[in-house]
Amino acid sequence: MGGQACVFYGAAQFSKDIDFTLLADEENYVRLHAALGELQAVRAAVPPFDPAALDRGHVVHFRCQAPEVAGLRVDLMTRLRGVADFATLWARRTTIQDADGTCYDLLSVEDLVQAKKTQRAKDWPMIGALVEAHYRAMHAQPTPERIAFWLRECRTPERLVQLTRIFPAETSEMADRRPLLRIAVSGNLDELAAALDAEVRAEMAKDRVYWEPLKREFEAMRFAEARGNRAAP
Template structure:
């Protein structure tokens, strides 16, 4: 992807590994800029990977703008069987130019530079109807809290108060930064339970928050799934 100058961001399970929340992943998930020029670069990279489109939809810019993921399977000997999924638009997540501006750039021990979704954006992208995503969100935010809580920035405190899903840590966070918590109650009412040290009520509110997000995701994907079904029948 870098060799062919594809503007893309690693997300999904492999990005979670970089952020300290181990997850087994069979594929490479990429957020991409859905422009004609960038898709030309992407096609070149996929050609080198000897990647074929699998399932539906076909590799078309309109499908990416609509919110569909396009799936590929690689046949290159050094990536044989690897699946690559690309998306451009996701529910509750900013547009790609915004994601690119606040990306995280890391270098692996062997010198490969990787551009990732920022952690807050990755957490938003993980708020789906899938069971496996919610424990991962919890681990991602926990790992970030443990790494930076000794001397955090205002932005990090805001992120924890917005996204922590571990009752005991959310209570700890609200206790340490009480005024910040009070200011954020309007956006996340369950913080009132954290301020009151009511762990039972907090657990119930966190569950309700998760269920609401799952419902929104199901509603978002319902028309897209109908479109995929129509594509399968047409094929």
């Protein structure tokens, strides 16, 4: 659900870790513990591996020590801001099979784009790359769902202007939900770029609001763990 998924979709991103979102149930946690055991993974930082913390939106970090993956960080989540529940994500996932038959289940590109809407500046160019890669791969087969996705998520002014000209009826239908489409119709690239930047800032602000209470919890957990370590015999 992170940088490695972007690589699979052709929107290359160098990533030193692997991010997973997982089904939050007891049976699945048993399987997860077994997998972490095979990787010789140890928790790298707070928060602790606690289903309740995961359910509140925290990320649990592990560092692998097995020889073939030594140093690899694995980040686990069960809940993402603005993204559907796991059952929905799983139902519309993308499965990619490599040459040796190994299958990889990825967030759908639409869900991955939504998950990337964070306060981190580096995530937003990746959203643009994901949408562009999807358009180039699928433009010859413009289903209603794909057209809606391109119009809703495209971040390149020139491409967005092009899309509004190719799909005027769909643009008109979506303009109330994404007002900057009206600017794209006008063809004013400077104004459109400014509107896209404003859209990013608004989404970043939402992400900061979402993470603020979790950050306070995180700091309290870190303090409690440090205090416990100092008190250890």
